[in-house]
Amino acid sequence: MTWQALGTSGVVTITCTADDPPGPHVPTGDTGTRNDEPPGSAHVTVTVCVVDLDVDGVADEDEITKGKYLLFNNDDDNTNSTADRLETGPVTDEDDLAKLTLQQVQPSSWNGNVTLSATGSTTKIKVWSTATKGTQVGLPATYSNSDLPKELWAEGYGTSGAPRDVGLKLSITVDSTTCEDEVKFTVVVVAIKELGFTSDHMISEWPSGTKIDDPDGSAPVWKKDNNPNKPVSHTKNTNVTMFGKFAISPTLSDTLTGVGIRAKKNTVVFARKDNVSLTGDLVDVTGIAGTTPLETTVKAATPPFTWQISLDGGTSWASSSLSGPHTMYWVYDTPHAATLYDLALSKACGYQGGGTADLATVLSNICTGMDGNISYWPYGCTSHTLDLFSRGYGQCCCHATVFELLAESVCSTDAVATYIWGGHSSSYLCKYTYSGWTGPSFRVLKPAHDDAEANPHFKYHVETLANGTYYDPSYGSTGLIELNETALAHDPYPAASRQTGAGWTYEHATGWTCPH
Numbered sequence: 001m002t003w004q005a006l007g008t009s010g011v012v013t014i015t016c017t018a019d020d021p022p023g024p025h026v027p028t029g030d031t032g033t034r035n036d037e038p039p040g041s042a043h044v045t046v047t048v049c050v051v052d053l054d055v056d057g058v059a060d061e062d063e064i065t066k067g068k069y070l071l072f073n074n075d076d077d078n079t080n081s082t083a084d085r086l087e088t089g090p091v092t093d094e095d096d097l098a099k100l101t102l103q104q105v106q107p108s109s110w111n112g113n114v115t116l117s118a119t120g121s122t123t124k125i126k127v128w129s130t131a132t133k134g135t136q137v138g139l140p141a142t143y144s145n146s147d148l149p150k151e152l153w154a155e156g157y158g159t160s161g162a163p164r165d166v167g168l169k170l171s172i173t174v175d176s177t178t179c180e181d182e183v184k185f186t187v188v189v190v191a192i193k194e195l196g197f198t199s200d201h202m203i204s205e206w207p208s209g210t211k212i213d214d215p216d217g218s219a220p221v222w223k224k225d226n227n228p229n230k231p232v233s234h235t236k237n238t239n240v241t242m243f244g245k246f247a248i249s250p251t252l253s254d255t256l257t258g259v260g261i262r263a264k265k266n267t268v269v270f271a272r273k274d275n276v277s278l279t280g281d282l283v284d285v286t287g288i289a290g291t292t293p294l295e296t297t298v299k300a301a302t303p304p305f306t307w308q309i310s311l312d313g314g315t316s317w318a319s320s321s322l323s324g325p326h327t328m329y330w331v332y333d334t335p336h337a338a339t340l341y342d343l344a345l346s347k348a349c350g351y352q353g354g355g356t357a358d359l360a361t362v363l364s365n366i367c368t369g370m371d372g373n374i375s376y377w378p379y380g381c382t383s384h385t386l387d388l389f390s391r392g393y394g395q396c397c398c399h400a401t402v403f404e405l406l407a408e409s410v411c412s413t414d415a416v417a418t419y420i421w422g423g424h425s426s427s428y429l430c431k432y433t434y435s436g437w438t439g440p441s442f443r444v445l446k447p448a449h450d451d452a453e454a455n456p457h458f459k460y461h462v463e464t465l466a467n468g469t470y471y472d473p474s475y476g477s478t479g480l481i482e483l484n485e486t487a488l489a490h491d492p493y494p495a496a497s498r499q500t501g502a503g504w505t506y507e508h509a510t511g512w513t514c515p516h
Contacts, residue, residue, distance in 0.1 A: 049110050052103035053170035053181045057312060067164045067184030069256060069311050070125065070156035071096055075319030085157050089133025095316040097131055097153040102170055104148035112172055114148065116141045119167040124158040124187050156187035160250045190278065190309045191321035194220040194245040201233040201335060206343040206386050217243060222326055231327035231342050235334060236297055239290025242271060251281040260310035261285060262317065265303050270294050274314065295330040297355030298362045298410055300346065302327055332359050336408040343386045348406040359411060363466050364478060366406050370399060371476030376450040378458065399473040400462040407466045415466035419503050422486035422496040429507035430496040432487040434514050441496065443485035449475055487512045
């Protein structure tokens with residue numbers, strides 16, 4: 001006969017009654033008959049002990065079938081450049097350990113010892129005396145029942161090879177009989193594999209014109225393996241929205257719900273997605289929504305992101321992986337450019353250094369940046385496209401047209417290349433003779449610059465009007481160029497003066513010779 005306790009502790013009396021059936025019978029092995037025996041009973045007193053090991057967040061009925069999911073403690077909560085799992089502690093701000101409670105064996109009058117031991121892949125977890133580590137508990141560990149209940153803390157030290165491949169067991173042994181309670185654990189890693197952005201400004205590659213992530217949200221711009229390393233562009237002071245692919249290890253046969261995923265840049269959380277479900281070995285997560293702007297200025301940036309996972313509804317987070325660096329161009333507002341090229345963004349945003357919030361300063365930085373990148377060569381047009389950067393030199397019309405492209409790549413301003421010449425009206429360019437050359441319409445007083453001589457004579461000059469200001473990227477200056485000399489009145493032509501616009505209709509030689 002076998003009797004099984006039903007889980008309630010205490011002293012139980014078990015009564016066993018034997019009742020001989022009526023009439024003579026022949027017991028097995030006997031040759032004669034026997035008469036009826038009177039009924040008989042026996043009584044046994046049993047003390048039922050209940051052993052209970054609890055883990056935060058796991059119901060008793062789920063301790064074996066579902067168990068506790070622990071995140072691999074490979075982050076750096078105390079920011080000392082050492083993975084927390086490699087430290088003995090205490091680890092400041094450690095929040096990745098799970099609380100264990102060794103409940104007192106019931107009835108509390110039982111005065112034996114209890115043992116905590118590991119089962120399965122015992123190297124996957126460690127047990128500590130406090131939530132911030134400090135003193136590791138060597139297993140198996142024995143405690144007197146009178147010292148319970150006791151709190152300890154479990155750490156995910158190594159990634160599980162399969163769900164529930166490691167456990168902790170609390171047990172007692174009485175008269176060669178073992179009573180135990182076990183909780184299974186899975187140490188899981190959720191790591192970013194791919195990342196893309198939605199609602200960003202569509203970028204095309206120079207010179208091919210191939211659009212990046214077209215249609216929006218269909219292709220990642222960063223991958224951990226075989227990284228395409230494509231740039232993205234957003235307006236300053238706006239939140240980003242991302243989508244990603246996350247690898248799960250070990251492969252989960254069941255579904256883990258209520259998972260939180262968030263991204264940090266340095267110490268600032270800037271995007272988050274709640275109520276994610278994890279199953280299998282790979283999960284696509286969309287709508288990772290921004291909660292705070294990444295940047296407040298116009299600039300080029302290449303930040304890495306730290307990805308954190310929460311398995312308890314956002315109460316605690318563990319850093320699981322890194323992505324990036326991500327090439328990000330932050331612009332002033334929605335770009336006016338019909339096609340937004342990566343090279344134009346790289347130059348225009350790169351010229352802003354650590355970041356600029358003021359539009360006038362943004363445009364001025366583009367002007368001086370181009371002057372530093374491209375030599376002024378006033379002897380012929382080389383390129384009105386972004387190829388000017390590879391050529392490395394160009395005439396004023398080249399500089400002004402490319403400045404227009406860069407300005408319109410970072411703001412909504414309609415930038416306009418503007419010609420400047422000497423003429424007696426806006427329709428006429430009036431030429432005169434200088435050193436045998438009948439070509440210039442004015443002279444300016446400027447020091448020598450790149451390939452331009454000091455106090456040069458020009459037929460025309462080109463600047464760009466943007467946001468109400470003229471910019472001269474040939475010289476890296478702002479404001480309309482001041483003319484020191486134009487053709488004097490020469491019959492039948494009146495004296496010339498500075499003219500500006502899209503260009504002139506007619507030009508003629510005045511016959512006047514400058515005295516220089």
